Amino acid sequence: MIRELNISLTPEEAADHASLERAAVRKLKISRDTVTAVRIRRKSIDARRREVRINLSIAVYSGETPPPLYVPAVLPDVSGARRSAVVVGFGPAGIFAAITLIEQGIRPIVLERGRDVHQRLRDTGRLSREGILDPESNYAFGEGGAGAFSDGKLYTRSVKRGDTGRILRYLVQFGADESILYESHPHIGSDKLPYIIERMRNAIIAAGGEVCFSSRVVRLIARGDEVAGAVTSDGREYMGPVILATGHSAKDVYGFLHSGGYALEAKSTAAGVRLEHPQALIDSMQYHAEGKRSPFLPPASYSFVTQASGRGVYSFCMCPGGVIVPAASEEGHQVVNGMSPSSRGGRWANSGMIVELRKEELEYSDPFAMLREIEAIERACYSPGFTAPAERLTDFLSGREPSSLPASSYPRPLAARRMDEVLPSVIASSLREGLSAFGRMTGGRFISSEALLIAPETRTSSPVRILRDEGMKQGRGLYPAGEGAGYAGGIVSAAVDGTEAALRLGGDYAY
Ligand SMILES: Cc1cc2nc3c(=O)[nH]c(=O)nc-3n(C[C@H](O)[C@H](O)[C@H](O)COP(=O)(O)OP(=O)(O)OC[C@H]3O[C@@H](n4cnc5c(N)ncnc54)[C@H](O)[C@@H]3O)c2cc1C
Incomplete structure (x- = not known):
């Protein structure tokens, strides 16, 4: 049997699981011996009054074991997949687009202009210490995108736009603390994010996806009115429909889209x-x-x-x-x-x-x-x-x-x-x-x-929008996604947008 209840405790009581259990048992007027587990569903701080309280929504289990907080997802092997797609940019939108493509049996080829997250740590360290900027590896560009060294606050208002819980569960699977699943304002921290991103990249590669660093996309390949791939600065061509998740600092991307005749508009x-x-x-x-x-x-x-x-x-x-x-x-x-x-x-x-x-x-x-x-x-x-x-x-x-x-x-x-x-x-x-x-x-x-x-x-949200239709694409084969497309802002909302773009692509190319 599961009983749900809301309780309000002092910060000290809330920090101790035994106190939490005692408070729940007292409130439900049941014997402690019947309780098999007490699980926090939601936790928030109420600091409106002089005495700060912790508000908890909890589930009390009697005579049954609670299910696991989340079930780790198993990505299918797409190394020999018939379908592939190009993902440009490996920030939150690109990472979750790649994972979602794999879930649908599509092999992602990720092209990221910057370097891997550990090299990025060194490059941003040099910027902070010596003021020397690497234009391809900094707080905006490189593996993990602007999200890599971000605060990692995961609070979002974009719950209606997609499954934010799935994003959080994946982050836990790859190393984030389980508390992000119930905290009202979840937070990971800039010290932990790089390791989580590295594990996500390794999982994508282990499933058969490809992740190419130092691969700056300089133009798209158009076949008639369809986008059929992307070209990197070293002249390599990568074929497939394109999810463009390049963030809002990639002004060169807006430049090549505009000169290629793609529709953009200024944004508030x-x-x-x-x-x-x-x-x-x-x-x-x-x-x-x-x-x-x-x-x-x-x-x-x-x-x-x-x-x-x-x-x-x-x-x-x-x-x-x-x-x-x-x-x-x-x-x-x-x-x-x-x-x-x-x-x-x-x-x-x-x-x-x-x-x-x-x-x-x-x-x-x-x-x-x-x-x-x-x-x-x-x-x-x-x-x-x-x-x-x-x-x-x-x-x-x-x-x-x-x-x-x-x-x-x-x-x-x-x-x-x-x-x-x-x-x-x-x-x-x-x-x-x-x-x-x-x-x-x-x-x-x-x-x-x-x-x-x-x-x-100044980099709060994109000042440019890449237009897209109801199917999240511009023409056939181009799926602008994430913050740079102008439809998302923040880690979770960009991840949700990348997910949705990959789902649309999967639906459009379900042959
Ligand atoms: C210091 C900092 C702290 C932040 N803190 C938070 C926070 O706590 N919570 C929160 O929700 N948000 C935070 N943000 C914002 C958040 O990081 C962004 O909203 C989010 O990363 C956007 O995701 P995205 O995938 O759309 O784009 P991005 O993360 O910007 O990723 C775009 C990627 O595309 C790559 N790219 C660009 N051009 C090309 C090209 N031509 N070819 C190939 N690759 C290319 C870039 O190198 C980059 O990796 C923070 C941002 C910064 C900078």
Whole structure:
């Protein structure tokens, strides 16, 4: 027999399985001896009141053993498959597209411009230490895509668009902690993701798929009105229908699609800064307590949204205990992003603070109009060696000349600059209004001279959309997928989109 119930416990009780069992038995008024297992179905933190509580949805099993949390998927052998398809890009969309092709008996040939995830670790390390960027191997390009060194937060709103649970189960199968299956805001961590990605790649190869690194696709092969394959920069041709999952930093891909006559359009996006606070300040703000955080609570996070003169301003991709990284994929452009390890144990908390940019407000109507706006911000913020413009939050809000800067997790140098000088006025003024509102929402606690704005956060979502029809394709044989296609954003939503594209391809080529 299975009984389901919701309980609310202190963080200390929730951290101890025996306390959890006792609380469940007490609430159900049953004998402990009849219970065979207690399983958490959902777990969330309720920090709205002074006393922080952990809300749990649990299942209590009596007289029966619970089924396994997930059943590992077994990929079929496609080494001799009659059908094959080309997957361009090996980020979350490309990885899950390849797996889904295999599940349907189709052999994937994956073409990835960057290097394997372990070489990428070295390349991003060099970028952080020395400011030397490899344009093919960085925080955007290489095995695992932008997802590889990401924070690995797996929260998504795209549940209606596909089976997000399947994505999480695969991640657990390849090494993520089982808690991502029930945490309300699951998180993997930038230290664990590379190993999970490596295991996924090995599983794809073991099933008969092919994964080619340093293979940058430079054009598509068209046969009449059908896309029949892709060509890499060394002139090699790979034949088959194409899932194009190249992410939103691959501007060269938009370029060759546009000149090849494929349909693109400009897309609304958002841009702003990364905001960094001491983690202890965010803990005391969110958990209503001065001093050290309870050891039974995770580093606190926040999520803010407001309207500034009719324009959305919101926090984005918050990284408790994380670091800010130089995330550009080309010289002459400055981009920052954030990530945190699985422990989230760092001194700082950072998040994107971004302002909505609407395509209706663009001066030009061509597909690259929003991309040009974004590029102009990145250029205005650039200094050699990826020195980042930065300003204290209090200086920014009061309009003072920037003073000295506090310590930061950003590994490259910082230069004190007024955000008003490096960001377009619409972004700077909306940010000022939005951040002031976030200050009021927190009784002023969010506004600290220890908080630092670092610019710019520009790669929030794609500024270009590759058009596709209801069947997720453009013409026959081309399936634009993931964040770069402009229909997804974030690890899970890109993975779901890659999955769906592969399912459509499987249906269209079911001969
Ligand atoms: C530092 C950082 C932290 C992030 N944190 C989170 C987070 O915590 N949670 C979250 O949900 N999202 C996070 N994101 C965003 C998330 O990583 C992306 O939304 C997601 O990776 C998009 O997946 P994708 O597969 O569509 O594209 P991408 O991950 O961008 O992958 C595209 C791939 O295509 C390859 N490619 C590009 N052009 C070519 C070409 N011409 N030929 C061959 N290959 C090519 C690239 O090298 C890359 O590997 C973060 C991003 C960054 C940079």
